[in-house]
Amino acid sequence: xxxxxxxxxxxxxxxxxxxxxxxxxxxxxxxxxxxxxxxxxxxxxxxxxxxxxxxxxxxxxxxxxxxxxxxxxxxxxxxxxxxxxxxxxxxxxxxxxxxxxxxxxxxxxxxxxxxxxxxxxxxxxxxxxxxxxxxxxxxxxxxxxxxxxxxxxxxxxxxxxxxxxxxxxxxxxxxxxxxxxxxxxxxxxxxxxxxxxxxxxxxxxxxxxxxxxxxxxxxxxxxxxxxxxxxxxxxxxxxxxxxxxxxxxx
Amino acid sequence: xxxxxxxxxxxxxxxxxxxxxxxxxxxxxxxxxxxxxxxxxxxxxxxxxxxxxxxxxxxxxxxxxxxxxxxxxxxxxxxxxxxxxxxxxxxxxxxxxxxxxxxxxxxxxxxxxxxxxxxxxxxxxxxxxxxxxxxxxxxxxxxxxxxxxxxxxxxxxxxxxxxxxxxxxxxxxxxxxxxxxxxxxxxxxxxxxxxxxxxxxxxxxxxxxxxxxxxxxxxxxxxxxxxxxxxxxxxxxxxxxxxxxxxxxxxxxxxxxxxxxxxxxxxxxxxxxxxxxxxxxxxxxxxxxxxxxxxxxxxxxxxxxxxxxxxxxxxxxxxxxxxxxxxxxxxxxxxxxxxxxxxxxxxxxxxxxxxxxxxxxxxxxxxxxxxxxxxxxxxxxxxxxxxxxxxxxxxxxxxxxxxxxxxxxxxxxxxxxxxxxxxxxxxxxxxxxxxxxxxxxxxxxxxxxxxxxxxxxxxxxxxxxxxxxxxxxxxxxxxx
Numbered sequence: 001x002x003x004x005x006x007x008x009x010x011x012x013x014x015x016x017x018x019x020x021x022x023x024x025x026x027x028x029x030x031x032x033x034x035x036x037x038x039x040x041x042x043x044x045x046x047x048x049x050x051x052x053x054x055x056x057x058x059x060x061x062x063x064x065x066x067x068x069x070x071x072x073x074x075x076x077x078x079x080x081x082x083x084x085x086x087x088x089x090x091x092x093x094x095x096x097x098x099x100x101x102x103x104x105x106x107x108x109x110x111x112x113x114x115x116x117x118x119x120x121x122x123x124x125x126x127x128x129x130x131x132x133x134x135x136x137x138x139x140x141x142x143x144x145x146x147x148x149x150x151x152x153x154x155x156x157x158x159x160x161x162x163x164x165x166x167x168x169x170x171x172x173x174x175x176x177x178x179x180x181x182x183x184x185x186x187x188x189x190x191x192x193x194x195x196x197x198x199x200x201x202x203x204x205x206x207x208x209x210x211x212x213x214x215x216x217x218x219x220x221x222x223x224x225x226x227x228x229x230x231x232x233x234x235x236x237x238x239x240x241x242x243x244x245x246x247x248x249x250x
Numbered sequence: 251x252x253x254x255x256x257x258x259x260x261x262x263x264x265x266x267x268x269x270x271x272x273x274x275x276x277x278x279x280x281x282x283x284x285x286x287x288x289x290x291x292x293x294x295x296x297x298x299x300x301x302x303x304x305x306x307x308x309x310x311x312x313x314x315x316x317x318x319x320x321x322x323x324x325x326x327x328x329x330x331x332x333x334x335x336x337x338x339x340x341x342x343x344x345x346x347x348x349x350x351x352x353x354x355x356x357x358x359x360x361x362x363x364x365x366x367x368x369x370x371x372x373x374x375x376x377x378x379x380x381x382x383x384x385x386x387x388x389x390x391x392x393x394x395x396x397x398x399x400x401x402x403x404x405x406x407x408x409x410x411x412x413x414x415x416x417x418x419x420x421x422x423x424x425x426x427x428x429x430x431x432x433x434x435x436x437x438x439x440x441x442x443x444x445x446x447x448x449x450x451x452x453x454x455x456x457x458x459x460x461x462x463x464x465x466x467x468x469x470x471x472x473x474x475x476x477x478x479x480x481x482x483x484x485x486x487x488x489x490x491x492x493x494x495x496x497x498x499x500x501x502x503x504x505x506x507x508x509x510x511x512x513x514x515x516x517x518x519x520x521x522x523x524x525x526x527x528x529x530x531x532x533x534x535x536x537x538x539x540x541x542x543x544x545x546x547x548x549x550x551x552x553x554x555x556x557x558x559x560x561x562x563x564x565x566x567x568x569x570x571x572x573x574x575x576x577x578x579x580x581x582x583x584x585x586x587x588x589x590x591x592x593x594x595x596x597x598x599x600x601x602x603x604x605x606x607x608x609x610x611x612x613x614x615x616x617x618x619x620x621x622x623x624x625x626x627x628x629x630x631x632x633x634x635x636x637x638x639x640x641x642x643x644x645x646x647x648x649x650x651x652x653x654x655x656x657x658x659x660x661x662x663x664x665x666x667x668x669x670x671x672x673x674x675x676x677x678x679x680x681x682x683x684x685x686x687x688x689x690x691x692x693x694x695x696x697x698x699x700x701x702x703x704x705x706x707x708x709x710x711x712x713x714x715x716x717x718x719x720x721x722x723x724x725x726x727x728x729x730x
Contacts, residue, residue, distance in 0.1 A: 055681065076685055096704070162686065
C-alpha cells in the first residue's frame with residue numbers, strides 16, 4: 001500500500017480571530033501530485049502558512065499527520081527537518097548571506113537533526129553544481145546573497161533549486177507560477193518534474209490552469225471558504241478555466 | 251571566513267553566560283587606591299621611568315584636574331569614583347623566558363585561544379600579551395628584529411627606544427585632548443609600542459590581547475604605533491575580561507602615526523564584560539583612538555564592539571597629508587542594558603583626501619546604541635571626499651538606535667555622501683530560514699552576520715571568525 005505522507009483532518013484555523021480554514025480535509029500519498037485551486041481569499045496561502053508553521057495563525061481544531069508525526073506539535077524548523085518544504089510565493093531577501101552559506105547551514109542542521117554526518121565542502125559544492133542545473137540557475141546566483149537583486153523569475157527558480165538541494169518528502173509550491181513568463185514557467189515545471197519520484201509528493205497551490213499543462217496533477221482540489229469543495233482529476237482544472245469558480249461556491 | 255562553519259557557531263552558542271567570565275589567581279602587586287601626584291611619582295618610579303616621562307605624567311595630571319567629565323554622549327552611568335581606584339597593578343613575578351611563565355597564566359591564555367606554543371609554531375601572529383598592566387610575554391621578536399621592526403611593551407620602548415617614544419607620545423592625542431585622555435596620560439600603566447621602519451612591510455599581523463584581571467583595578471593602556479615612510483602594518487587588538495559585579499573603568503589611548511605613503515590597518519574585537527542581564531557590573535570603556543596620516547598615507551580602523559557596559563569610543567583619522575585616506579568600519583552590538591556611543595571623526599586637512607565610514611549598529615534587549623560621527627572638511631582640503639553609511643538594526647521593541655552625524659564643511663569642492671537606514675530584524679527573514687530547517691537562534695546569527703558582513707570582511711581571517719562567534723554569543727535570546 002502506498003504510504004500516506006500528509007493527512008489533514010477537519011482543519012480549522014484563524015488569523016486575528018478571522019476564520020480562514022473551516023474543516024479542511026486532504027490526504028496526499030507518496031508519488032502523488034495535488035493541485036489546490038480556488039478563488040482569491042479561499043484560504044490557499046493560509047493552508048501553506050499553517051502547514052509550515054508561520055507565526056500568527058491559530059489552529060483551533062483538527063489534526064495534521066505528516067508521515068506519522070503530528071505536524072502541529074513541531075516548530076517551523078522541525079517541520080522542515082522532517083521533510084516539509086514550502087516554495088514561497090514571495091521569496092525573502094537576506095542581504096549579506098550567500099545562497100551557498102544559507103543552504104549549507106540548512107542542510108547541515110537537517111542532517112544533524114537526522115543524526116547524519118554533515119556534508120563536506122567538496123560534496124556540497126558538487127551538489128550545488130549538479131542541482132543548479134535542474135532549474136538552469138546560473139551558478140553565479142548560488143554565491144550571491146539569498147534572493148537579493150534576483151529577478152522575479154530567478155527568485156522562483158531559486159526556490160526550486162533549494163528544493164532540489166533539500167530533497168523534501170513533501171513540497172508545497174505556493175503560487176510558484178505567478179509572475180513567471182512562459183519560458184521561466186517551463187524551466188520551473190521541468191525542475192519540479194525532475195525532482196518528483198515515487199517517494200515524495202508535491203502540492204501545487206495555483207490560480208491558473210497554465211502551470212498544470214507542465215506539471216500534470218493526479219488530483220485537482222477546489223478550495224473555497226476554507227474547505228475542499230470539489231476534487232477531481234486533471235480535467236477539473238480545464239473545467240475551472242472555462243467556468244470559473246462561481247458554480248462551485250454558490 | 252568561509253572556513254568557519256555554522257556547527258562551530260552552534261557549539262559556541264551552547265555556553266549561555268559570558269564566555270570568558272573566569273578569573274585567574276595570580277599574586278598581584280597593587281598600590282593603594284587614590285590619585286595624587288605622589289601616586290603618579292610612585293607609578294613612574296616603579297617603572298624606572300626617565301624624568302621626562304614623569305614630567306609628562308605630572309603635566310597631564312594637572313590638566314586633568316582642571317577638566318570635567320564629558321556629558322555630551324548619549325549614555326547614562328554612575329561616574330567612576332576616581333579616588334577609589336588603584337592605579338597600578340602588575341603580576342608580581344617577572345619572567346625571563348616563556349618557560350618561566352606561571353602555568354595558570356598560560357592556562358588563561360589557552361582559554362582565550364592564544365596559546366603561545368601554537369603561536370610560535372603556526373600562526374604567524376606575534377602576541378604581546380597584556381595581563382593587567384604589565385606585558386609578560388612577547389613572541390616573534392627575533393623574526394621582527396630581522397626587519398628592524400620594534401614591537402614591545404610600552405615600558406620596554408621607554409627604556410630601549412626613548413627617542414621614538416618622546417618624539418611621538420602625545421603627538422596625535424595630546425594630554426589636553428579630553429578628560430579620559432588626560433587621565434590616561436597621567437597614569438597609564440603599560441601598553442604596546444610598535445615601529446615599522448621605512449619601506450618595510452610587516453610580514454605578520456601584530457596582535458595584542460588585553461585582559462583586565464584584577465578586581466577594582468582601572469586599566470589604562472597606552473598604545474603607540476608608528477609606521478615610517480612607505481611601510482605597512484596590520485595590527486590586531488582583542489579584549490576579554492573576567493566577570494565582575496562592580497564597574498571597572500578602562501580609559502585607553504591609542505595613537506597611530508602613518509608617515510608619507512605608509513598604511514596602518516588597526517582591527518579591534520572588543521569583548522569586555524558587558525554587565526549581567528539586569529545591567530549590573532560591566533566595563534566602562536572610554537577610549538581615545540586617533541590616527542594621523544601624512545602624504546599618501548592610509549589609516550583604516552575596523553572594530554567589532556560587543557562588550558562593555560558603557561562604550562564611548564571614536565577611532566578617528568586626521569588626514570593631514572595630501573591624498574591621504576581614512577577608513578572606519580564598525581559593528582557595535584548592544585544587548586540587555588548596554589550603552590554604546592561610538593563612531594568616528596574624519597578631519598580632512600590635506601588636498602584630495604578621502605574617507606569612508608561604514609557603521610553597523612545592532613541593538614537588542616533594552617540597550618541604547620548611538621552612532622556619533624564628525625566629518626570635517628577644512629578650507630584647504632580641496633576635492634575632499636567622504637562616504638558615510640550608518641545602518642541600525644533593532645532586535646526588540648525596547649532598545650534604541652540613534653544617529654548623530656555632524657558635518658562641518660569649509661571647502662566647496664568637497665563631495666560628501668551620507669546614507670542611513672534603520673530596520674527591525676525581519677520576522678519574514680527568520681521564518682524563511684526556519685522553513686529551510688534552520689533554527690530561530692541560528693537564523694538570527696545568519697541574518698545578523700549577513701548584515702554586518704561588509705565590516706566583518708575587513709577583518710583579518712582569524713579575527714573575523716572570533717567576531718562572528720562574538721556576535722552570536724552577544725545576541726543570544728535577543729529577539730523580542
